[in-house]
Amino acid sequence: MSSTTNGKVADLAKDTVDVHDKQHMTTDYGIKINNPDHTLRVVDEKRTGPALLEDQIAREKIMRFDHERIPERVVHARGTGAFGTFKLFESAEDVTSAGVLTDTSRETPLFVRFSTVQGSKGSPDTVRDVRGFAIKMYTQEGNWDIVGNNIPVFFIQDAIKFADVIHSVKPEPHNEVPQGQSAHNNFWDFQYLHSETTHMNQWIMSDRAIPRSYRMMQGFGVNTYSLVNKEGKRTFVKFHLTPELGVHSLVWDEALKINGQDPDFHRKELMEAIDNGHFPRWKFGLQLLAEDKLDDFEFDPLDATKVWPEELIPIRYIGQLELNRNIDEFFPQTEQVAFCTSHIVPGIDFSDDPLLQGRNFSYFDTQLSRLGANWQELPINRPMCPFMNMTNRDGAMRHRITKGTVNYWPNRFDANPPATEAEGGFVSHPQKVQGHKKRALSEKFGEHYNQAQVFYNSLSPIEKKHVASAFSFELDHCDDPVVYKRMTERLTSIDLDLAKTVATNVGGDPPKKATKENKGTKAKGLSQLEYMPEKPTIETRRIAILIADGFDFNQYTTMKEALSKQGAFVFTIGAQRQGVTSESGQTVIPDHFFVGMRSTLFDAVYVPGGKHVQTLAKNGVAKHWIAESFAHLKPIAASNDAVPFIQRQINLPEVEVAQSGSPLKESYGVVTGYGDAASLLKVGKVGPDAKGLAEQFVWHVSRHRNWARELDGLAEQIAA
């Protein structure tokens, strides 16, 4: 368990207890329990008779259990949380007076909850979906919540449409199908009928919607907020988080399989990284827009279906968010944490973004039904700064005891007075507002395709291929021709080739001409391949070493050490977990056996030399490990006797391997070589000019996946 502590962790300690053998079991009202295993009943040697209602101990236990569920979140039900810290490197006092964004001596404790949107609480982690990235900062001036996503835009423009978009994506009402998926008629019906979703469609059909890890995705506040400085000047702002480890995704077939093989993959690997001291970090940045520049763009900057192009409004990075402590208990922390977009601190204010305006109402409201009126008192939600509002009391499960005779303001004692602005009181920015009372949006909200097209154009060829496959998968699951025909038609407003590919795959009408000409305009910061880590790294990458009886112990240990030294998490996968014996007689206890843990749960695989390859060659699962790793574009390394073994599993002429006695070979991310452990497996500096086998392997793992395999049509020739 990670031990990092901070002010909020210390605050929670007041409400935290340990379970240990010195503390007797009691009822919830405190009497010691003598026999927790049997109900009080009428019984003799021969007969077990009826239970007695008198049994207060059994009744308490059963009734307490009957009521231990609370409603799950209406969206983002599936999630996982961790504690961390926000550090500020550069003061943003030119634009805000908020202490958290101006005082560089502060470390602000925080709690983050990552989530998926569609599925219920028990749904798998690696579904295709938007990921929530919700942050609660316990600042000295009160809680500040950034309730963001890993995608910078949203489906709809006006919050009144939220119930519709969510109803359409959730399991269909007549049969509660499907779970955790947008691949169904209702979702795509809604998407077609709301052309404002077109931009978001591109993002969710891209690799962004199947992240490799919560630690490897961006975070965006999505909505536009305002910052207000000491002089009262307002600047519009969008919040950005960029991960230190780069932005990486799973491949779709892998994601589908992990859903079954390890539905908790994301939450487990986040905990694994934190527990091992590899704390995930994000750069925190601001996109700033002067108030008088609001009308300077072809889109409305307050429209949440649009990004602010970085060419026009660069990101100013000023801080860092780090996650450094796992939770102690899921329910009181991750489940009861409750975020509100309306939770802002002085120096930060809202904007007229019509989605944000509705969100500001919705979150507080939903917490009332999910957690009750006193939800802000719960330890995970209460602020760390002093807080008191003597008019907000009572309600179910009130915990705090407030002394004194008055509960209204003003009162004859001046008790609990409001604060002036100078004393830190929150004062809304005195924005001048004018217009007509209408159910409408202003004109620029009417353009829905430009940025969708720019996003698609900006993707790399492999990402475009994935978008086409994702649309094809999704629309193939729609059995109403109206739905898939209309949606493929919609794609002609993005790119004619994309529309043609998808229409062919799913049976749409053959598109003849583009409804919006694609002039190929691109922008930066949209392709996730732009977000490789600053320095190549394999830190926290899960790498498997396959062994069976007769493996080369020297090669095994040298590679394991070399990879571990680089911060990778190395797992030995053996023919059996009872112990695997090397050629030279050493026994290794593997972490898992071939069937228990599949290639999908690792980023790369290495097979050392040794006679064990004869056993591996007779084991279908071990062979599939290699084929599947290849099809999922993962780096593969093999040395000595293992070289012909992996070559046979891949068996494609384009993929070349080292020949005995010849130098090292790297081909499509498959790294092979002959020699002794010392010469093959040394790792110096990780980089493109890597020389040795291990060094080459590490370099390829740091690149995440070998896209050329798919682009050149090799991956699809191997059955994953």
Ligand code: HEM
């Ligand atoms: C910019 C668009 C949006 C983003 C980025 C967003 C993000 C999120 C996130 C991250 C969560 C999960 C919070 C957690 O981890 O507990 C969440 C929950 C929720 N969102 Fe949104 N959301 C958006 C739009 C909306 C809109 C428009 C509404 C309503 C009008 C809404 C209503 C809710 C509700 C009711 C919850 C459940 C909260 C709870 O029970 O704790 N969201 N949203």
